[in-house]
Amino acid sequence: MPPVSHAFGTPPETSARSGPRVPLDAPCPDAPTAAAARDLVAAVRAAGGRQQEAAAGALAFRWFGPPRGFVLLVTGRLSVRFHTRNRLVPMAECRANAGQDCMPVTAAILSGTGLSVAAHCLERTRWLTLDPAAFRRLVAEDAGFRQALFAQHARRLPYFFQRVAGPVTLSMEQRVAEWLLANARADTVETTHQAMAADLVTAREVISRRLRAFARQGWIEQGRGTIRLTGAAALSRVARGQTAWGSTSGQRPENDRTREREASADNSKTGRR
Known part of the structure; x- marks a missing residue:
């Protein structure tokens, strides 16, 4: 499969941030630029991504075991509850906004591990689902896509870990x-x-x-x-x-x-x- 041809902007430099802890219900302030989000979406579409849509409060997807696809949001927001199998920990929660992927699902695909995951729409949301094998090919063969996706992960990880490590309030x-x-x-x-x-x-x-x-x-x-x-x-x-x-x-x-x-x-x- 030849690499997908598209232009990715160079991710901006990030600097250390100081100040109060980011609230767990706040969107990630390092959301991708409109241009970067468009490029990621275009690459996933070209690789065969299927678009889906659901209303606020609806279940977007629920999987147990190997993920059924790489998930990239086009519009809207998802609340994602996940649990890596064979770990003595309760389910954790993270968010994904427009132009972002579902990081626990991405990690499971690339590491070949299974997980329990359930995602609900916080507002009307559209997303692309790409077959795991096609996603792995895209990551391996398209350096621009790979750099843009992992640069986004680097910016999101501090907020991701804050949310996952936050106080457990579920009954x-x-x-x-x-x-x-x-x-x-x-x-x-x-x-x-x-x-x-x-x-x-x-x-x-x-x-x-x-x-x-x-x-x-x-x-x-x-x-x-x-x-x-x-x-x-x-x-x-x-x-x-x-x-x-x-x-x-x-x-x-x-x-x-x-x-x-x-x-x-x-x-x-x-x-x-």
Whole structure:
């Protein structure tokens, strides 16, 4: 595949910044220039990128395992929740604005690793999805695209790490709902309570209690080794903190917090999942 022909502007020099910490809900101030964004979009289109669009609040994509495509925003903003598999850490969150890629997805494609990822539109958003193999070819063969993309990553990384390292405010209900949505295939999740607990770094009893509560609401149906999502829209609202149901304010019973601390300590000692 020949390199895509297009012109990329030279990325501006960045200087050290001082001052107060950037709020976690603030857009990245180092967003690409209009010209740089147009060049990135043009390169991905020429390589075979498919455009998709969704309204504010809609689910843009949800994948589990190897990413299904490189994602580059054309307009709008995405909130991206992700979790690298086989890591004893909860899901983290980052943002992508127009002209930017979804960095966790890009990293997973280039490193050949899997992840759980769910992206929601913060406003009406259009984005391009490029087949992973085509994206790797584009990075390998087009030096201009490669330089522009990685220069953008260098500018975004400080804000990316600030957000990922920010205080965890998600309740257990949000985390469980988000995990179910991210791992569903045709509205069905094949898992066990113990496997969910290991992935979410908590105790099995904590997961079982939340799942029973979701079942009472009619949002899920539990079977042997399976969970069927019967209320995906409601679970999505819980995951985004848009419902006052249960304890989504973040308040949890003390025995739940104790079990989670004990489970986390045990996992740290043994390294088991």
